[in-house]
Amino acid sequence: MKKDAVAYLVTRKRGDVEHQKEILEEFCKYRFTINQFFNDHRISSTPLRKRDGYNQMLEYCQENEIKFILFLSLSALSRNPDASVEELKLLISEGYVPFFARSDFIGYYDDPALRAEAIGDFITYIETYMEGVKKVQPPHPRQEALSRGTIGRPRALNEGQIEALITVRRSGTSISQICRMFNVSRSTVSKILTDHPELKGEWKGKRQSAESAESE
Structure with missing residues (x-):
C-alpha cells in the first residue's frame, strides 16, 4: 500500500x-x-x-x-x-x-x-568527522612532508578523509561544496573519484558546449 x-x-x-x-x-x-x-x-x-x-x-x-x-x-x-x-x-x-x-x-x-x-x-x-576536522588543524601537507624528509608531492587527504569525501559525494553533495568542506582543489577531488566514475559528474564546460552545439 x-x-x-x-x-x-x-x-x-x-x-x-x-x-x-x-x-x-x-x-x-x-x-x-x-x-x-x-x-x-x-x-x-x-x-x-x-x-x-x-x-x-x-x-x-x-x-x-x-x-x-x-x-x-x-x-x-x-x-x-x-x-x-x-x-x-x-x-x-x-x-x-x-x-x-x-x-x-x-x-x-x-x-x-x-x-x-x-x-x-x-x-x-x-x-564526528567534521568535529574532528574543526578541532585538529593539520599542518600544510607540503610542510608535513618536508618535516618527515619525504620526497615528492604529499597526499592532500588521509584515508579517513578520503572515505568521508566519497560518502558525502554519494549523498549528492556537489564537487564545489566538497572542495570547500575539505579545503582541496577540484583536481584532487577528481583524482580521488577516479575509481568511482559514477560520482564524478559532468564538467560544466562540456555540458555548455554541447548545449551550444544543439542550439546552432
Missing part, C-alpha cells in the same frame, strides 16, 4: 518545478502518494526554517499527520552541507522520515524505523 507523503522543491529557474515533479513522481511509483508539493524559489542560501514554503510544508505535515517528506536530493536542501545535516537531525527528532529521489544511499524504503536509524547513523558519522 502506498504511503501518504509531501514533497519539497527548491527551484532556481523556469521549468524547474515540472522537471523536479517528474523525477519525484517517478521515484514514488508503488511507494508514495504525494498529497502536496511545496516550493521555495531562489533562496537555497536561506536557512531552511526561515523559508515560507518549507514552514508551510511542516505545518501541513503536522495538521495531516504525515511523516514522509520527499526531497530531490540531500544536497538540494541547502548550499551549506552542515545545514543540510543539521536539518536531517531535526527532522528525525521530530518524527519525520526523509527520502531523496536522487542519490538515496540510505535504503530501507519499506521500513521507516530502520531508515530513520540509518539516517541517524549517517549523521553521527558525518558530525
Whole structure:
C-alpha cells in the first residue's frame, strides 16, 4: 500500500518545478502518494526554517499527520552541507522520515524505523568527522612532508578523509561544496573519484558546449 507523503522543491529557474515533479513522481511509483508539493524559489542560501514554503510544508505535515517528506536530493536542501545535516537531525527528532529521489544511499524504503536509524547513523558519522576536522588543524601537507624528509608531492587527504569525501559525494553533495568542506582543489577531488566514475559528474564546460552545439 502506498504511503501518504509531501514533497519539497527548491527551484532556481523556469521549468524547474515540472522537471523536479517528474523525477519525484517517478521515484514514488508503488511507494508514495504525494498529497502536496511545496516550493521555495531562489533562496537555497536561506536557512531552511526561515523559508515560507518549507514552514508551510511542516505545518501541513503536522495538521495531516504525515511523516514522509520527499526531497530531490540531500544536497538540494541547502548550499551549506552542515545545514543540510543539521536539518536531517531535526527532522528525525521530530518524527519525520526523509527520502531523496536522487542519490538515496540510505535504503530501507519499506521500513521507516530502520531508515530513520540509518539516517541517524549517517549523521553521527558525518558530525564526528567534521568535529574532528574543526578541532585538529593539520599542518600544510607540503610542510608535513618536508618535516618527515619525504620526497615528492604529499597526499592532500588521509584515508579517513578520503572515505568521508566519497560518502558525502554519494549523498549528492556537489564537487564545489566538497572542495570547500575539505579545503582541496577540484583536481584532487577528481583524482580521488577516479575509481568511482559514477560520482564524478559532468564538467560544466562540456555540458555548455554541447548545449551550444544543439542550439546552432
